[in-house]
Amino acid sequence: MSTILVVDDNEQNIYLLQALLGGHGHEVVSAMNGMEAMKIADSDPPDLIISDILMPIMDGFTLCREWFANNVLRSIPFIFYTATYTDQKDADLALHLGAVRFIIKPEEPVRFMEIIKEVLEDVANSTTPVTSDPTMQEKVYLKVYNERLIQKLEKKTLALEEEIAERKLTEKQLRHAQKMEAIGTLSGGIAHDFNNILTAIIGFSEIAKAQLSPADKIRRDLDMVIKAGKRAVSLVEQILTFSRQGDEVFQTLDIQLIVIEIHALLQVSLPKTIEFKTSTTQDCGLILANPTQIHQVLMNLCTNSRQAIGEAAGTINILTSTLHVSETKSLPDCPQLALGKYLHIEVTDNGSGMDEETQRKIFDPFFTTKEKGIGTGLGLAVVHGIIKQHKGEITVSSISGQGSTFNVYLPLVESSNENETTEDRGIINDFPLPVGSEKILLVDDENDITEMTQRLLGNLGYIVTSFTSSLAALEAYTNNPDDYDLLMANMYMPEMNGVVLAREIFALDSNLPVILCTGFSESMEELQAKSFGCTIFIRKPIIKKTLAKIIRKALDCN
Template sequence: GDEFPLAGSATAMAVESRRGILIPTLADEEIATRLPVHLPVRRAGIKTTLLAPLIARGEAFGALLLMSATPDQYAEQDIPTAETVAAQISGAVANALLLAEHRRMTEALQKSEASLRSIFSVAPIGIGVVSSERILIQVNDRICRMVGRSRAELLGRSSRILYPDEGDFDYVGRVKYAQIRESGAGTVETRWQTADGRLIDVLLSSTPLDPGDASKGTTFTALDITERKRSEAERHALETRLRHAQKMEAIGTLAGGIAHDFNNILAAIIGYTELSKIESVGSPVIASNLNDILKAALRARDLVRQILMFSRQAQSEFGPVQVHRVVQESLALLKATLPTTIRIRQDLSTQAKILGDATQVHQVVMNLGTNAFHAMRAQGGLLDVSLSEVLIAEKRPVELDHLPPGRYLKLTVSDTGHGIEPAIMHRLFDPYFTTKPKGEGTGLGLAVVHGIVKHHGGGIHVLSQPGVGTSFDVYLPMMTEEAAALPPLEEEPAAGGKERILFVDDEPAIAELGRRLLESLGYRVTSCKGALEALEHFSADPQAFDLLITDMTMPQMTGDRLAVTLMNIRPGLPVIVCTGFSELIGPERARDMGIRALIMKPFLKGEMAKAIRTALDPMGA
């Protein structure tokens, strides 16, 4: 723990003079007179000290100290040896040995091999010498520990013994000697193999013993960078996950904005379609066309909800799903986009149901079908899709090991494309992993499929043979016979009333649509195109309205603030809030505020009618 000043010390003299210094066995009085700073070292029992400066790239950064309690252990002729050793250590640390130092090191090796070995044994990095034929001439203890071999096992052997294969061995020789010829030194990263078969990452730095005569061999340093490489890989993986998380956050923000605007558009399409259906009575062709429009709009609504669910901004809702119908719709869409070189064959004989999300099942079929298309687009082929009921017993493929025994609906999507290499099969469902060229795939398709199937309590089994094709078997738990046999709920006619409703939406088309839809149910409606206009109407006569229906996202004042303001004016006012998407309000917060119902846009006429009666008649709901 003691500290001694550097100024005036032998170390300072060695650094400043850039020469080795011998402090011989002198009397304490003479030491006190000539080198007082060294006196504590003498009193500690050190009789002889040999110092040499550590210099790299022209800068001195320390000194090599050899101390002995034996009098006259070191002599003047040992100074060159110490200087050479110091130059070797300096070069290893700086990763660039100077050519002149290499020559001195060669001479020192010939004069004092025993001294050099003692320094080698304590060096913190591997140091060795190879001949021009790459035969190991000298290695230190650190190299022996790195590869788990004794010095006897290594010396006289080709350095090939250090490498796992000929490829690594040839690469190092080719690159290292090319660098030495060009710049006098070589540095290369490679792999060594230990005696027990482990691979370690090594940074090799090499320089010739004599720049003018390559036949004298090459000295090298070896630094084990396995842990550093592992840390770098972990850091890279963390950075990648962070970028992915940020990307998903950005997708979520974008999805929210798209959902709000798109749902407003869909609200107009769905609402005016329902109004047109009312007026199409007596025209079955028009009514059929309007039903198709409504069906497509509702699919779009479900897709928006799916986007929000994927970006973790909405929750999926499970219900009975007739998978064969979802598959039929998906294949109809795929058929319209596939080239004529790809044929579709389907076998959807079973009509078994699952408890799930129809939109998510639709996405599974679309993603697997799209994958199959990419595998066959060059040569064409057959896309085979089938549904069957299977019984999973105790023995099953390892990919399905997590599934409890029972009855499952198996969806099989097969193609006759190029197949999947066995080496990458284990990465198929990794997010962002793709074999497609840049710009043709995000690597999310199969990851989404895996997430959806897992969310439904199912599993996936993949079979593939390069050059033959690929088959994805998706297993989804079937609904129990009792649940599947329940008759579908009959759609009740939309109930109306005579109450007075204040309807508020900043979109003129939605405001007008709301007025017409509610009037078709018998209500008396005042439609406002903004919160301030609604506040003015309500303030003029708070008793003139039985219910407030307001959009959430509006300029000047949001729907929840408008609701609170009007409920402060008239406590107990029933309120329904509509939103295409909002992070500011959810069902729990709405209830806490006293809002009777929260409806997601776009809504059907029947959904709004039911919500109105629930809000106006809470006891009868």
């Protein structure tokens, strides 16, 4: 078999060729550059040389010219095997210099070996003379060589610049993600404190309202305070969703309730130049969803529309309907939608619109068309993530200068709870509050919240003993366990947190109902609490009606 000299500055490429050629019975010697190859060939000429082009010290073109200038080596066939020099002009130069073949990496092994066999057979039969082009004078060669070299350097430089730019972008996105994570952690702590404040505001307002006669005008003022407090609760829910500390609870949801809330909110916050319309089908059915996240989706889409309209006059429409995807009826804009019934939410505006390139990237994280420093590029990425989490789809269609339409498709579900109340679906009725006369052990390190909760429970008929120290509460229960029918404790307290307190009390009486409250929920803490029998786990602020129902439920279940 033949001896083949392989020249490549990449050790992996050499190894692959050694394995391939050696596997077919050839002896393989190797060199890392043209100068090293010439030294090897001068001492022991091979039967064939296969060389890369882009190499240090002496590149492939220079090696080829030196090769055919050597009276001993010029009769040995020369093959170029390159991944960098791939233009036809590169091949022309190679063949002018005397190469018999110009192969572009990677070549299929079978075809590669066929070429090697053909070249060796041609040389053995003397059917292919191996000579360089004598018409290529030094001046011409240098001109062509320099042109090819400059072009490759330009391409390499451009590729390097693109790689550097991509790395910088990746580093920037990583720093941004770390910043967002830090903000999320901070916002979770703020939300915890804010919920404690809201608990006192809403709770004392309800206590004050209960002491007034039905005709007292101050009741309306207090209603406005409570209403504002509940809106603040919704804001905290969004903060907790952002910080990933929300309870991501899915429930059957009537989209009309969310649309009504969005309409009321945007009707007063949008500029007068923008007309906001909603149109909902009377019975859109129910979806299994997280209300806070669906609220966030619609708010983000409407905010996006408002920004697209800018200072001009415009219109934003929210339309809801139902549709059925079947084997004979699919959606052109969303062919991947599975068969079934869907809620269709359409958010349309006549703003600035988007070109096709923007539409392709619109849901990408950190992508934004806004000026530097305005927006995070996360709004629509979050929307896309939420819809996917709800097993739905979202698409966009837009014409630059004419407006955009976002289509959201969410699977409909049958109501799984025949006893589901109107309050569970967001409709609050003024039914009498459940009351009781049991004895409650209340523990919270916040004095205001302890006082407010004790008064609310007292108004509901319960006998309440309160503590701001979890250690003092544990001592009281240990000394007189029969004095208490239920423990209601804050989750996060100094000295001993609510989970530990509940565990200590459970060790004394495993039948005692326990309610743990917190400004925000950590899923691990919740699982830990439920693992030893915590009756109910709730998040602040707790509205009076909710508190009345939860207390009664815990006591009755026990």
